[in-house]
Amino acid sequence: xxxxxxxxxxxxxxxxLWQEAFGDTEEDVQFxxxxxxxxxxxxxxxxxxxxxxxxxxxxxxNGTDYKYIYAACTFRKYRGxxxxxxxxxxxxxxxxxxxxxxxxxxxxxxxxxxxFNRIVDINKIKFNECSEIQEYLFEGCSLKEPFALAxxxxx
Numbered sequence: 001x002x003x004x005x006x007x008x009x010x011x012x013x014x015x016x017l018w019q020e021a022f023g024d025t026e027e028d029v030q031f032x033x034x035x036x037x038x039x040x041x042x043x044x045x046x047x048x049x050x051x052x053x054x055x056x057x058x059x060x061x062n063g064t065d066y067k068y069i070y071a072a073c074t075f076r077k078y079r080g081x082x083x084x085x086x087x088x089x090x091x092x093x094x095x096x097x098x099x100x101x102x103x104x105x106x107x108x109x110x111x112x113x114x115x116f117n118r119i120v121d122i123n124k125i126k127f128n129e130c131s132e133i134q135e136y137l138f139e140g141c142s143l144k145e146p147f148a149l150a151x152x153x154x155x
Contacts, residue, residue: 002045002046002086003044004044004086004087005042005045006040006043007040007041007043008039008040010033013050014033014041014050014053015029015030017052017053018053020073021073021074022140031132032071032133035133036057036129037128037129037133038058039055039057039058039070041055042054042087046078046083050075052072052073052083052084052087053072054069054073055069055072056068056070056091057070057137058127058128059099060125060126060127061097061120061126061150062124065097066098066099066125066150067098068098068099068125068137069088069098069099069100070137088111088114089114092114092115092153098150099125099149099150100116101138101147101148102141102149103142103143104141104142105143112149116150117149117150117151118152119147119149120147120148121147122138122146122147125148
């Protein structure tokens with residue numbers, strides 16, 4: 001049975017998924033978990049086993065509140081099953097405004113197919129987080145000119 005849960009508690013499976021997807025050290029992941037203050041994580045589990053996750057961090061763009069998607073990933077063995085699409089669909093249903101910075105051209109296309117179609121200047125994104133966490137939230141993009149994509153209900 002597939003379940004999606006939004007939580008503020010983090011266990012070793014979340015750290016393991018993050019490490020598999022992004023190659024960060026356990027200490028780096030734990031630093032983010034301990035120091036990012038305005039976040040939650042959406043997890044998708046199948047038969048009580050974590051398959052995919054994404055973090056939602058509070059952000060503001062031009063005075064409008066957003067949820068910023070960060071560290072969206074799926075365990076390799078579960079990729080291609082639609083789990084990330086299910087998480088994104090849940091997020092856009094639960095929240096009015098969502099944005100993310102796609103890491104590469106392939107992800108730009110992936111997110112555009114899921115209706116993240118409004119381009120947002122990354123310099124307009126503001127977080128109420130310490131400078132180290134803000135650095136985390138903007139890293140990992142290999143686009144020549146990084147930008148954010150937003151999903152806004154009613155667009």
